[in-house]
Amino acid sequence: MYLHLSPFVWLILLCLVFAPPCLADWRENTGFLALLNETGGSTPDGKGVPVCLAESSMQVNGTPTWMLDPAAEAFKGKTIRDMSGAPKGVYSSHATAVGRLFFGKGTSMAFGVDDIDVFVMDHWAQGGGLRFGSALQPAVHECRVANHSWVGSGLKTPEQTDELLRRLDWWIDQDEYLHTVGLANSTGAAPLLLASAFNVISVGRSDGKHSRHSGVLDALYTEGRIRPDLVVPVTSTSAAAPIVAGAIALLLETAQTHPELSTDPQQSTMTTRAGIAVSNAGRAETIRAVLMAGADRRTYNRKSANIVDYRQGKENQSANGLDSRYGAGQLNIRASYHILMAGEQNSREDGGADMVQNQGFDYDSAFGGREGSNSLASYMVPAAGGKRRLTVALIWHLAFREEKATPFPGIATLYDLNLELEDLETGEKVAQSASTKDNSEHLWYSLKPGHRYAFRVRPAAGQPGFLHDYAVAWNIAAEREHAAAAPAASERR
Numbered sequence: 001m002y003l004h005l006s007p008f009v010w011l012i013l014l015c016l017v018f019a020p021p022c023l024a025d026w027r028e029n030t031g032f033l034a035l036l037n038e039t040g041g042s043t044p045d046g047k048g049v050p051v052c053l054a055e056s057s058m059q060v061n062g063t064p065t066w067m068l069d070p071a072a073e074a075f076k077g078k079t080i081r082d083m084s085g086a087p088k089g090v091y092s093s094h095a096t097a098v099g100r101l102f103f104g105k106g107t108s109m110a111f112g113v114d115d116i117d118v119f120v121m122d123h124w125a126q127g128g129g130l131r132f133g134s135a136l137q138p139a140v141h142e143c144r145v146a147n148h149s150w151v152g153s154g155l156k157t158p159e160q161t162d163e164l165l166r167r168l169d170w171w172i173d174q175d176e177y178l179h180t181v182g183l184a185n186s187t188g189a190a191p192l193l194l195a196s197a198f199n200v201i202s203v204g205r206s207d208g209k210h211s212r213h214s215g216v217l218d219a220l221y222t223e224g225r226i227r228p229d230l231v232v233p234v235t236s237t238s239a240a241a242p243i244v245a246g247a248i249a250l251l252l253e254t255a256q257t258h259p260e261l262s263t264d265p266q267q268s269t270m271t272t273r274a275g276i277a278v279s280n281a282g283r284a285e286t287i288r289a290v291l292m293a294g295a296d297r298r299t300y301n302r303k304s305a306n307i308v309d310y311r312q313g314k315e316n317q318s319a320n321g322l323d324s325r326y327g328a329g330q331l332n333i334r335a336s337y338h339i340l341m342a343g344e345q346n347s348r349e350d351g352g353a354d355m356v357q358n359q360g361f362d363y364d365s366a367f368g369g370r371e372g373s374n375s376l377a378s379y380m381v382p383a384a385g386g387k388r389r390l391t392v393a394l395i396w397h398l399a400f401r402e403e404k405a406t407p408f409p410g411i412a413t414l415y416d417l418n419l420e421l422e423d424l425e426t427g428e429k430v431a432q433s434a435s436t437k438d439n440s441e442h443l444w445y446s447l448k449p450g451h452r453y454a455f456r457v458r459p460a461a462g463q464p465g466f467l468h469d470y471a472v473a474w475n476i477a478a479e480r481e482h483a484a485a486a487p488a489a490s491e492r493r
Helices: 020-029 032-042 093-103 121-125 158-175 237-257 284-294 333-341
Strands: 010-012 051-055 058-060 063-065 079-082 115-120 145-148 150-152 178-182 201-205 230-232 269-271 277-279 359-367 377-381 388-395 417-423 428-433 440-447 453-459 468-478
Touching (some): 020 032, 032 333, 093 237, 145 237, 150 178, 237 277, 237 284, 237 333, 284 333, 284 440, 333 359, 388 453, 428 440
Parallel strands (some): 201 230
Antiparallel strands (some): 058 063, 359 468, 377 453
């Protein structure tokens, strides 16, 4: 049985009210229906991707529970394990609704997922997961993605909260274990748990009615880092997070079934502590970069709020190239799928081609100038006719020092990378993303017809040489195509 962590303050996001029109709306507006129509029976659905669902406890007729209802039609035929010992026959409506959007049949992108572990939060934070409060490393999970449709205001002391966040960031980096985190359904600083972690994927709503930027904690987990990463056109962050988690499972299956997408000559795969082989296309940094590069920064939603003024107004322009309200924009799984399917393409410095394709990604396992690694990575963009928009997302993880004497290596360093764009016709640096506190940088730039460009990754000035990895993903599309699957002008409302 789980242990109760009294220092936690749980805020369950119970605003999960779905009507069929609302459900159809997110399926259409996130590019999912367009992907289904395009790929038909070959559409990936998360099959073979084990997942975890972490839920806060809720009272049902005086009995605490966190378990989804395994008898619900959306879960028929799936293997669902209660890892924390919930009362038998008592089910959480919140967990059931979240599960439907994460991996439900007919209600999610990842309807093929059939291997699910369900945890209550304090068990997940302690012995069943992060092993908070011990000297042990986080537990070994076979799950590749976990969803958190809950928020917490933090632990009793900043030091305790810091330890929990370091454990989560280490877990994601060590095991390529992706975690989606819902924000609070209110504006202001994001609650300290779990959105203040560096390596999670934080999720908000397309109407902007969610918490923004990280809160104050300490010298590492500073305030003002951009939240969310992505938004979804639904009425609550509890619903938004599992939709993104389902999209991740879809992309992870794509990476698993297409090993040819990962082509780096130095390192194309790694193995998790659970013995699962992960290709470069399925790494946590790559998936996050692909999702953010594919996101729509102008939307045409039929029944929900639209993004119409992305990065307009200085107050909405973040130093890492995002909009402080919407992050990278609205999830577009069709665009992200095609970015991933375009495959890994090395930088010029790592022996890549003279020009990258219009879509693609690169995972660089050794960057930063130390031990002979390169400290510049260049990607040449082909010239094209017509007005084109370039979107680039650069992601790297909080780095942890290996300490053989300490089972959990909690000593972390945030390296500082920059992303810049050069117009090769004029030699001018026309755009740059150079945040000093985030672990992502982004470009969103209208390319001049006939001009050749290069986007480059380089360490920020003043750092000693380091050795670290990153992923970068890009998408070049005609301006109108950038909001994929937009209805015709006569159909827009």
